[in-house]
Each structure stands twice: as structure tokens, then as C-alpha cells.
Amino acid sequence: MVRPEVRWLQGTIDVVGLDEGAVLPPGFAWDARTGSHRAPAFAYPALVWQLIRGGVAFDDRAKAYEELPAGARELPRLRDYQEAALDAWAAGRGGGVVVLPTGAGKTLVAIAAISQRRRATLVVAPTLDLVRQWATQLGRAFGGEIGVVGGGHHDVRPITVTTYESAHLHMGNFGHRFGMLVFDECHHLPSDAYATAARMSLAPFRLGLTATPERADGRDAELSRLIGPVVYRRDIVELSGEFLADYEAVRVTVRLTDEERALYERERGIYRAFVSSQGIRMSSPSGWTDFVIQSSRSEEGRRAMRAYVAQRRVAFSPPSKIEHVGRLLARHAGERAIVFTEDNATAYAVSRRFLVPVITHHTKVRERAEILERFSAGTYDVIATSKVLNEGVDVPDASVAVVSSGSGSVREHVQRLGRILRKKGDKRATLYELVSEDTGETYTSERRRQHSAYR
Amino acid sequence: MRRVKGELRLVPLSPAAREEARATAESLLSAAHAAIGASRGEVEAAWADVPTGPSGKRLRDGILKVVADACEFDSPDGEQAAALRRAVFAGATAARAAGALDRAQVLGLAGAAFGLTPDEVEARLYADLPDAHPLVRVGFQRADAVVDAYVAGQAAAVLLRATRVVAEVTCGSAGAYRALFRALKFHRLLFHAEALEDGAYRLTLDGPMSLFQSTRRYGLALALMLPYVAACERWSIVADVAWGPTQEPLVFRARGEGGEGVASAPLPDEVDALRRAIGRASLGWRAEAARRLLPVGAGGVIVPDLCLSRDDGARVYLEVLGYFRREAVFQRVDAARGLRERVLFAASDRLRVSEELLGDDVPASLYIYKQSMSARAVLARADALAARGVDQPSGEG
Numbered sequence: 001m002v003r004p005e006v007r008w009l010q011g012t013i014d015v016v017g018l019d020e021g022a023v024l025p026p027g028f029a030w031d032a033r034t035g036s037h038r039a040p041a042f043a044y045p046a047l048v049w050q051l052i053r054g055g056v057a058f059d060d061r062a063k064a065y066e067e068l069p070a071g072a073r074e075l076p077r078l079r080d081y082q083e084a085a086l087d088a089w090a091a092g093r094g095g096g097v098v099v100l101p102t103g104a105g106k107t108l109v110a111i112a113a114i115s116q117r118r119r120a121t122l123v124v125a126p127t128l129d130l131v132r133q134w135a136t137q138l139g140r141a142f143g144g145e146i147g148v149v150g151g152g153h154h155d156v157r158p159i160t161v162t163t164y165e166s167a168h169l170h171m172g173n174f175g176h177r178f179g180m181l182v183f184d185e186c187h188h189l190p191s192d193a194y195a196t197a198a199r200m201s202l203a204p205f206r207l208g209l210t211a212t213p214e215r216a217d218g219r220d221a222e223l224s225r226l227i228g229p230v231v232y233r234r235d236i237v238e239l240s241g242e243f244l245a246d247y248e249a250v251r252v253t254v255r256l257t258d259e260e261r262a263l264y265e266r267e268r269g270i271y272r273a274f275v276s277s278q279g280i281r282m283s284s285p286s287g288w289t290d291f292v293i294q295s296s297r298s299e300e301g302r303r304a305m306r307a308y309v310a311q312r313r314v315a316f317s318p319p320s321k322i323e324h325v326g327r328l329l330a331r332h333a334g335e336r337a338i339v340f341t342e343d344n345a346t347a348y349a350v351s352r353r354f355l356v357p358v359i360t361h362h363t364k365v366r367e368r369a370e371i372l373e374r375f376s377a378g379t380y381d382v383i384a385t386s387k388v389l390n391e392g393v394d395v396p397d398a399s400v401a402v403v404s405s406g407s408g409s410v411r412e413h414v415q416r417l418g419r420i421l422r423k424k425g426d427k428r429a430t431l432y433e434l435v436s437e438d439t440g441e442t443y444t445s446e447r448r449r450q451h452s453a454y455r
Numbered sequence: 456m457r458r459v460k461g462e463l464r465l466v467p468l469s470p471a472a473r474e475e476a477r478a479t480a481e482s483l484l485s486a487a488h489a490a491i492g493a494s495r496g497e498v499e500a501a502w503a504d505v506p507t508g509p510s511g512k513r514l515r516d517g518i519l520k521v522v523a524d525a526c527e528f529d530s531p532d533g534e535q536a537a538a539l540r541r542a543v544f545a546g547a548t549a550a551r552a553a554g555a556l557d558r559a560q561v562l563g564l565a566g567a568a569f570g571l572t573p574d575e576v577e578a579r580l581y582a583d584l585p586d587a588h589p590l591v592r593v594g595f596q597r598a599d600a601v602v603d604a605y606v607a608g609q610a611a612a613v614l615l616r617a618t619r620v621v622a623e624v625t626c627g628s629a630g631a632y633r634a635l636f637r638a639l640k641f642h643r644l645l646f647h648a649e650a651l652e653d654g655a656y657r658l659t660l661d662g663p664m665s666l667f668q669s670t671r672r673y674g675l676a677l678a679l680m681l682p683y684v685a686a687c688e689r690w691s692i693v694a695d696v697a698w699g700p701t702q703e704p705l706v707f708r709a710r711g712e713g714g715e716g717v718a719s720a721p722l723p724d725e726v727d728a729l730r731r732a733i734g735r736a737s738l739g740w741r742a743e744a745a746r747r748l749l750p751v752g753a754g755g756v757i758v759p760d761l762c763l764s765r766d767d768g769a770r771v772y773l774e775v776l777g778y779f780r781r782e783a784v785f786q787r788v789d790a791a792r793g794l795r796e797r798v799l800f801a802a803s804d805r806l807r808v809s810e811e812l813l814g815d816d817v818p819a820s821l822y823i824y825k826q827s828m829s830a831r832a833v834l835a836r837a838d839a840l841a842a843r844g845v846d847q848p849s850g851e852g
Contacts, residue, residue, distance in 0.1 A: 005807060017807075296511060296513075330556075333552065333554075334552060352581075354556065355544060355562075356547065356548075357540065362585060364533070374544075379545050380545065380548050381548045381552065382548070
């Protein structure tokens with residue numbers, strides 16, 4: 001009998017040497033193009049398990065990952081809940097999601113897990129800032145060079161950090177070189193493109209990290225298939241005080257000036273009249289899509305869309321609100337603050353008005369790193385940003401967050417709060433949320449505060 | 456674009472729509488040419504003033520994209536802007552810590568170090584942002600050329616969402632077929648070629664993951680293939696498309712004729728590396744991209760990658776089978792007896808086939824390599840093949 005061979009091909013697993021009728025684990029199909037059984041690489045552990053259990057001798061030419069020569073050389077003592085999270089993950093046979101609030105030390109749990117399994121590991125993070133941060137921390141923990149793929153780098157090493165975007169692009173090339181995957185901010189994973197990347201890796205060990213696994217589209221259920229079930233969960237309120245900084249969330253109502261109010265009412269009137277004339281219910285699940293479709297079909301509709309954008313801009317980023325940001329920065333002079341905005345234009349407006357650095361997706365990686373270093377050193381006291389700093393980036397010195405504007409996303413709002421919660425001494429954190437009075441933004445604010453952290 | 460009974464159809468521009476597209480292109484081009492030297496933000500603001508015609512926003516946006524993609528913006532050195540920002544933001548932090556922020560004073564102090572006034576500092580603070588980049592060149596001069604590019608780009612845009620394409624092609628020359636097949640190899644698409652009765656070929660194109668899910672992963676490669684297919688004398692494609700946010704499965708058909716053929720297509724990296732290595736080896740052989748297709752059997756064809764020529768005139772073709780087509784090796788073995796050229800097939804040892812599959816009585820042999828191909832090993836086998844007699848036609852053209 002021919003000894004079957006398991007091979008890797010661009011994110012898939014090929015089994016050569018078995019008859020077409022051979023029964024293999026779910027996911028495998030006969031590929032007439034190549035005369036072999038094929039499955040997404042994701043099916044590799046189940047295949048190996050079945051072959052071994054069935055006593056089938058085979059040549060494994062798919063797995064190309066190595067065992068790390070040593071675990072972490074420098075690993076701080078884990079807190080009780082980190083230890084419990086690690087145990088829960090290990091008990092889940094190496095596949096699962098750990099849910100911990102920002103600042104609770106998810107990275108340390110991952111480093112301990114990598115150290116425990118000692119397999120070549122690919123860490124996937126949503127932004128280049130986080131890639132840089134992970135590379136620094138992994139380098140410190142394990143020593144040696146850490147590979148980076150993304151942002152102009154393509155250096156694959158036994159421990160490598162990449163972005164979701166680069167993982168999507170390159171998993172077909174290197175998905176066989178890692179035995180463990182760590183998905184940071186893993187709520188990003190359940191999209192068509194990124195999920196495919198997870199399926200194109202043969203890694204048997206998978207760890208997901210997030211503070212907020214829930215997704216508005218309900219696709220968080222896919223995390224269980226791509227990584228594993230939620231194996232451990234603690235919330236902000238459970239850790240506040242002892243492990244996270246004490247905090248206060250303050251909602252500030254900002255009154256529009258007469259000119260701003262007049263502009264807002266006029267544009268909102270145009271938008272509302274169109275919506276009403278078309279019978280569109282904006283509160284229905286298809287409301288926004290209906291509006292986009294209808295508004296593109298006539299000049300009146302296009303005017304309504306421009307009016308929608310204009311009234312939103314007035315509500316979210318009126319000059320009066322930006323002036324209020326200035327008052328808050330003055331009140332907290334001497335502290336480190338982050339100003340969050342809904343859009344880049346407002347972030348740059350804040351930067352120009354108060355002469356503070358800004359980080360958006362336009363900011364080059366080197367300058368982002370420099371801004372964060374100078375912020376940490378106190379050379380800069382404020383950073384303005386739109387969405388880039390929402391997630392993960394470690395700014396332990398920040399104690400004030402000013403949400404000048406944002407979306408209705410609970411996750412975004414919780415993540416922004418998380419930026420200032422990392423415990424440092426007896427730091428007490430304050431999150432200000434600026435809301436324009438009697439505008440649609442009030443409703444947006446209500447939606448994003450649907451979390452225990454704001455009750 | 457229109458959906459008709461499960462099909463996605465490109466709606467040809469009516470004379471009125473074409474005129475509208477031309478007028479839109481004319482306005483956008485005029486705005487762009489008048490804005491040479493202005494910032495991207497200003498150019499885009501000027502474009503925003505160009506009205507939408509009766510055909511709607513989609514046509515306008517499509518024409519705008521063609522014009523915008525052909526515009527060239529300068530990217531000024533960001534170093535000075537970054538240095539200015541460092542000075543300004545550090546100055547502002549110090550001022551706040553000292554009690555109050557005086558913008559003019561901070562800008563003045565920072566600017567003094569660069570020989571700039573406060574207004575100049577403000578103007579240059581973010582001069583490196585894309586919105587601030589100045590327009591230096593507009594790619595199109597004529598509105599008709601913009602509209603032609605828009606029409607040509609629509610089919611390719613659909614193929615970006617394709618999951619699988621079946622193409623039937625008729626080429627006027629072997630070179631055009633070769634360029635087409637080589638392009639398929641270069642883009643690492645899996646393809647199945649089937650010879651049709653009238654000398655045409657039916658090609659089924661997709662990638663490894665296509666077996667499990669309708670994936671748009673290969674859409675870019677499939678879209679990049681279109682110019683090669685459209686260069687054929689006669690061609691038609693049937694594409695399975697996952698359309699829109701819901702990835703609705705639709706079929707897209709297109710056809711054309713009168714293509715002038717593709718002059719060349721790039722060699723895959725590993726083949727080009729071998730070509731260069733053979734040139735450096737100084738063993739009396741030179742290698743160049745093969746220009747012929749080699750007919751075998753009934754309707755079959757071999758698409759060699761390289762033509763190896765020895766100083767004494769001996770010629771051996773090389774086809775790299777790589778590592779993902781075991782069945783292709785057996786097809787070649789079956790076809791080898793009918794060859795009228797000497798052919799060396801190179802296959803990875805991962806295919807688990809033996810070099811002994813081909814005996815000395817055929818003008819072909821197998822080279823099984825580990826990891827990567829060796830120029831010396833290839834040429835040793837080429838020398839052995841060259842010693843075998845073959846009723847070889849003349850010329851490589």
C-alpha cells in the first residue's frame with residue numbers, strides 16, 4: 001500500500017495516496033484537478049488525529065513549524081485571573097477565547113500561553129501600532145528577533161507578528177510555518193476575508209484575545225469555529241480598583257451656538273423631509289441601506305444625503321464642542337489626555353487648534369511610535385486621534401480621555417475607556433463624553449453607553 | 456450593470472449616456488488641468504462641483520475614478536513637516552504646563568528655528584498629508600479616452616468578484632497561446648486546459664481554495680488575466696461572480712474578437728531565477744523564455760517555460776510542473792512519445808514521482824528536484840537529452 005502523504009498547498013491540505021473513496025474528517029473533498037483529497041488547512045489537526053488514531057502511517061510534509069528552543073525567559077508573575085485564564089485555555093485543548101478588559105494584561109496571558117506550548121507562533125493584531133507593541137513585548141519576553149509582516153516589512157521568524165490584513169494576504173504562503181495563532185482583538189476575525197485567513201492556517205493551537213467579543217452583526221458565533229469557545233471572561237467592573245485604575249465617566253452636554261443650531265435644524269429638516277417622503281424608517285434594520293439607495297436616485301435624494309452629512313457634522317463636531325475640549329484640557333493641565341473624534345478632519349482640527357499631535361491612519365508608523373514615546377515621556381501631554389488608538393495601544397500614562405465624538409458602537413466606547421484604565425500608581429481616570437444638546441448625537445450616545453462600565 | 460435572471464450584465468452605454476459620460480469626463484479633466492499645482496484636497500473639491508447627470512452617481516463616480524487614478528500627485532518630503540510638528544507640539548505642551556497656551560507665541564517660537572513666520576508654520580504643519588499633495592500631471596488629455604478606459608475597466612471590475620472563470624479562446628499564433636498560458640502560471644491560478652475541435656481551448660481557472668468555498672480570493676488574479684484573454688483572436692468568458700455585500704451568486708458573460716495577441720508575459724520567479732543561473736553557469740548553454748507551444752497527441756499541447764540552446768545548436772525545452780500537479784506529470788509521460796522536440800520536465804519531489812517514469816526511448820526526461828531547481832542538474836540532463844535523436848523541426852519562432 002502506498003504510504004499517504006500530507007502536503008501543504010497555498011492554505012490547503014492535500015492528502016496524496018489515498019483512494020477517492022477514503023473517509024477523511026469533515027472539510028475534506030476529492031480534488032479532481034490534482035487527484036488528491038483536499039481541505040482548508042484548518043482541518044489539519046483533525047486529519048492528523050484521525051490518521052494516528054487509525055494507525056495509518058503517513059508522511060507529513062505539510063507541517064513546517066518548529067518548536068521554540070525555550071519558553072519565555074522573562075515572565076512576570078501572573079495575577080490570579082490571568083493564571084485562571086491560562087488554565088481555562090489550556091483545558092480547552094489549546095483553542096479558545098479569553099475575554100478581559102483593556103489594561104488587564106491580555107498580552108501577558110498570550111506570552112504565557114506561547115511559553116507553555118513552545119510552538120512557532122503567529123500573532124495577528126488589527127493595527128501597525130499594535131504589531132509594533134507586540135513585537136517589542138515578545139522580543140523582551142523571548143529574546144532574539146521577532147518577525148514582522150506588514151507595514152513594509154516581510155520578515156517571517158518562529159515568532160512573528162502581523163496585521164489581519166497581511167494575514168489575509170499571506171496566510172496561503174506561511175500558514176504551515178506556525179503551530180500556534182494568537183488573534184489580538186479577535187472580534188475582528190469574523191469577516192469573510194479574515195476568517196478565510198484563519199482557515200488557511202494549520203495551527204493546532206489558537207488563542208483569541210478581546211475585551212468585547214460581541215459583534216453587532218452577530219458573527220461573534222464564528223469565533224468558536226475559528227479559534228474556540230470563550231473559555232474565560234472578566235469584566236471592567238470586576239477588576240476596577242484592584243487591577244484597573246478607578247475611573248469616572250462624565251457626560252457633558254454642549255449647547256450649540258445660535259448659528260450652529262440654525263444650520264443643524266435646516267439641514268436636518270431637509271434630510272428628515274426626504275426620509276419621510278420616501279416612507280423610510282431609519283430605525284428599521286434596513287433603514288440606512290434604504291436611505292442610501294433612495295438618495296442616489298434623484299437630485300432631491302442627493303441633496304438629502306448632503307443634508308444628512310452636514311447635520312451630523314454640526315452635531316458631532318461643532319466649533320463650540322472643540323472649544324469645550326480646550327476647557328477640559330486646561331482643567332487637566334499637567335495630566336496626559338487623549339482626545340477621540342469620529343473622523344480624521346475633526347482630529348486634525350483639534351490638533352491645529354490646540355497644537356497637539358494627532359494619530360490617524362495617515363500618520364506613518366515611525367511618527368506614531370515617536371508620538372507615543374514622547375507622550376509617555378511627557379514631552380507631549382495630549383494626543384488627538386480618530387479611531388486608530390481605539391484598540392490595544394498601550395498608553396498607561398493617560399488618565400484623561402475626551403470623547404469629542406464617536407459612533408454608536410458599544411465596543412468602540414468601551415475600548416476608548418480602556419485606553420486610560422491601565423493601573424499606574426494611584427491614578428484615577430476620567431472619561432468625558434461630549435454630546436451636543438438636542439441633536440441626534442444624544443441617541444448615538446445612549447446607544448454606545450449600553451455597557452456595565454457606564455451604569 | 457444589471458441583474459437578469461441570475462446573470463450580471465454590463466449594460467452598454469447608450470448614445471445619450473456616452474455623451475453624458477464624455478461631458479462629465481470633459482468637466483473633470485478641465486477642473487484637473489486648471490488645478491495643476493493645487494493640493495489634492497482642492498482638486499477633489501473642484502471635482503465635487505462637477506454635477507451628476509441624468510444617469511446618476513454611479514456613472515459619474517466611475518468616470519471620476521478613471522480620471523483620478525490617472526492623476527499624478529507629488530509627495531513632498533515629510534521630514535520638514537514632521538520636524539515642525541515636533542517643535543510646535545513640544546512647545547505647546549510646555550506652554551500648557553506653564554499655565555496657558557498662547558498659540559501665536561508657540562508658533563512663532565517654533566517657526567523661528569526654521570526661519571518661518573507663524574503663518575508659514577501653520578501652512579506647512581501638515582504639508583505631507585495626502586490631501587496637501589500637489590497635482591503635477593493629469594494622465595488623460597481627451598474625454599473620449601477616459602470614457603473608453605471606463606468601458607474597458609468594467610469587465611475587469613466584475614472579475615474582481617469572480618470565484619471561477621471558464622474561458623474559451625482562439626489565438627492566431629502559438630505565441631499568443633504561450634503568453635496566455637504563461638500568464639496563468641505566473642498568477643498561480645490552477646487551470647484546466649481542454650483542446651476543442653476548432654483549435655480553440657477551453658480553460659477553467661480558479662485557485663486551491665475554490666474547492667471549498669466560493670472565494671473571491673483569486674478575483675484579482677482573474678481580473679489581471681482578462682487583458683491576456685481579450686488579446687486572443689476570439690474569446691469568451693463565463694464567470695461565477697459573488698456580487699455585492701451579500702455575495703449573491705451570479706453569472707457574468709463577456710466575449711470579444713479581433714485581439715492583436717499578447718507579445719509576452721513574465722516568467723514565474725523560480726523559472727526566471729533558473730534562467731539567470733543557467734546564464735551564469737558558463738556550461739555552453741543559454742536559456743531564454745520559450746516562444747513555442749509543442750503539440751502532442753490529439754489536441755494536447757505542452758507549454759514550455761524555457762528554451763535551452765547549446766553552443767553547437769542543440770535545443771532542449773524545459774517545462775516546470777512545480778509541485779501541485781501530479782496528474783500533469785503522468786499526462787506528460789503519456790504524451791512524451793509523440794514529441795518532436797526534446798523536452799525536460801521539472802517536477803518537485805513533493806509530487807512523489809520517479810525520474811525513471813520516462814525511459815531513454817523518448818525525447819523527454821524528468822528532473823525531480825528538492826526545494827529549488829539547480830542549473831547544473833538541469834544542464835546535465837539537457838546534455839543527456841541532446842544526445843538522443845529526434846526528428847526536430849527547425850527554428851524556435
